[in-house]
Amino acid sequence: MFAPETLMPALAEVEAAYELFGGDAHWQSEYRRLLETYNGRPTPLYEAVNLAARLTGGRARIFLKREDLNHTGAHKITNALGQALLARFMGKNRLIAETGAGQHGVATATAAALLGMSCDIYMGTIDMERQKPNVFRMGLLGARVVPVESGGKTLKDAVNEAMRDWTKSVKDTHYAFGSALGPHPFPTIVRDFQSIIGTECRAQILKAAGRLPSEIVACVGGGSNAIGIFSAFIKDNGVKLIGVEAGGKGLRGNQHAVRLTPSPHAKPGILHGAYSYVLQDRDGQIADTHSVSAGLDYSGIGPEHAHLFDTGRATYTFATDKEAVGAFKMLCETEGIIPALESSHAAAYVIKQAAKIKKDSVIVINLSGRGDKDIESVAKFLGTDI
Ligand SMILES: *Cc1c(COP(=O)(O)O)cnc(C)c1O
Numbered sequence: 001m002f003a004p005e006t007l008m009p010a011l012a013e014v015e016a017a018y019e020l021f022g023g024d025a026h027w028q029s030e031y032r033r034l035l036e037t038y039n040g041r042p043t044p045l046y047e048a049v050n051l052a053a054r055l056t057g058g059r060a061r062i063f064l065k066r067e068d069l070n071h072t073g074a075h076k077i078t079n080a081l082g083q084a085l086l087a088r089f090m091g092k093n094r095l096i097a098e099t100g101a102g103q104h105g106v107a108t109a110t111a112a113a114l115l116g117m118s119c120d121i122y123m124g125t126i127d128m129e130r131q132k133p134n135v136f137r138m139g140l141l142g143a144r145v146v147p148v149e150s151g152g153k154t155l156k157d158a159v160n161e162a163m164r165d166w167t168k169s170v171k172d173t174h175y176a177f178g179s180a181l182g183p184h185p186f187p188t189i190v191r192d193f194q195s196i197i198g199t200e201c202r203a204q205i206l207k208a209a210g211r212l213p214s215e216i217v218a219c220v221g222g223g224s225n226a227i228g229i230f231s232a233f234i235k236d237n238g239v240k241l242i243g244v245e246a247g248g249k250g251l252r253g254n255q256h257a258v259r260l261t262p263s264p265h266a267k268p269g270i271l272h273g274a275y276s277y278v279l280q281d282r283d284g285q286i287a288d289t290h291s292v293s294a295g296l297d298y299s300g301i302g303p304e305h306a307h308l309f310d311t312g313r314a315t316y317t318f319a320t321d322k323e324a325v326g327a328f329k330m331l332c333e334t335e336g337i338i339p340a341l342e343s344s345h346a347a348a349y350v351i352k353q354a355a356k357i358k359k360d361s362v363i364v365i366n367l368s369g370r371g372d373k374d375i376e377s378v379a380k381f382l383g384t385d386i
Contacts, residue, residue: 003183003273008165010170012338017090022192027089028242033082034089037241041078041196043069045204045364050334055354058360059208062350064337065201065229069370074223075194076107084111087174094118094173098162100127101294102134103369104146104178107365109143111176119143122162125155127294134373155298156286159272178223180302183273187302194228202232202362209362215240215252218366219345220316221295222259223302225368230314240315243305244345246291247318254279257289259301260309260316271300277309292321292381293341293374319348325381327351328371340369341377 003011021027035041043066052062067075080097095112096119099105105121112119121138125147128135132142138145144163151157159182166175177186180194205213216233218226220243233239237324248256251263259266259277265287269278279287279299291297308314319327324341327348331339339347350357357363371378379386 001184001273002270002275004167007183007273010166011183013090014169014174017088018086018185020190020338021086021089024089027085031082031085034085035078035196038078039071040069042200042204043067045201045208047208048335051331054330054334055351056201056357059359060357060363063152063205063208063213063362063364065197065364066369067197067225068339068343068370072107072110073373074103074107075197075228076104076178077110078196079178079190079193080104080107080111083174083176083189084108084115084117086189087117087176087336088115092172092174094169095171095176096120096122096162096165096169097176097178098122098145098155098158098296099178100158101373102127102131102138103160103295103373105138105139105143105145106134108176108178109138112143113141120165122146122148122158122165124148124155124158126153127155127158128277131294134206148256152288160176163272166291167179179224180227180304181222181272181274183298187274187304190224191227191231191304194224195231197225197228197366198230198232205362205364211362212236212239213360213364214358214365215242216364217346217349218243219244219296219342219368220301220305220361221298221342222300223305225366227302227304228367230308234313239342241308242311242349243314243316244259244349245316246289246293246296247320248290248292250320251318254287256318257297257299258318259299260305261318274300274303276301276303276306277358292324292377293345294344295340295342317349319345319352321381323348323352325378328374328378337367339367340371341374343368344371354365
């Protein structure tokens with residue numbers, strides 16, 4: 001909890017309220033009802049037979065946890081609904097959030113519309129320009145998008161501005177962090193809300209394969225979809241947990257967002273209220289990042305991943321932009337599923353490892369979102385004009 005003094009009372013209030021919220025039967029059953037009837041949970045676990053045949057000749061089984069089938073197209077709505085209910089539980093009627101590509105902004109605006117709350121989304125002006133449809137979408141949902149002109153005018157700056165708003169507005173406002181990031185208790189809260197991915201997946205794989213998976217692969221931006229699916233398997237030491245970061249244009253230079261695979265720019269540091277690994281320059285300034293997928297393009301990483309990395313319980317690796325786009329195409333062609341570019345990084349790792357996959361392995365890829373939002377980026381990457 002490395003936060004400015006002015007935020008400490010707000011964080012203490014959220015921590016205490018969250019404790020009560022977790023034990024409140026009425027609010028918990030309301031959350032479950034929304035997850036089932038509105039969010040679309042449980043999401044299916046689908047066996048990707050064609051992909052497994054292509055990559056392993058049927059030596060191994062590959063399953064996709066279909067988070068792309070959630071309302072609004074990714075796992076983010078599951079956290080947004082939880083935090084909106086928590087805000088209501090605390091008697092607050094306004095939600096604020098940061099957004100980069102707009103996915104968390106859309107999810108938060110959706111939850112706010114559903115629960116009748118007012119909603120302000122902080123977004124860098126460069127991101128607003130790049131993501132016009134999502135800016136319009138948030139407006140349709142009744143949210144106000146607040147343009148952020150400071151710093152690099154992207155996600156990092158949007159978080160700064162949202163935190164600044166919160167120091168002044170905490171009486172009636174809840175800050176709904178979009179990933180397992182930020183000061184305690186947010187990494188815990190977001191992990192808990194997303195842990196339903198792992199809980200569902202554990203029951204589903206036992207039913208489908210009659211055993212636990214050999215490995216679980218998930219992409220890691222801030223880390224919420226990965227920690228969500230990992231959490232149910234952390235005690236199962238036989239299950240390998242693999243986080244895939246954005247390798248961007250490769251590890252030479254700073255055109256990537258690789259914070260845990262040992263890389264010269266990633267060092268322990270404090271960013272947005274948490275002590276974790278942070279990409280920084282020689283002077284300790286936060287370094288810029290690059291990824292073809294906006295959701296993985298962040299200099300910090302959720303502190304629980306830093307812990308899993310340090311203890312060796314999870315392994316972290318990366319896929320480049322090119323590898324991710326290759327995986328994107330392969331999933332389209334073999335399975336008829338257009339995956340998010342973020343999720344394509346997880347699939348890219350499995351493709352890269354294909355020759356080494358042992359016979360009878362059972363692999364689960366967390367397909368964090370759908371890729372309709374990414375069509376333009378992919379076309380641009382491939383040099384096509386649409
Ligand atoms: C936002 C996003 C991510 C990255 O965020 P995490 O908190 O690391 O999960 C990954 N996939 C999709 C589809 C996203 O929208």
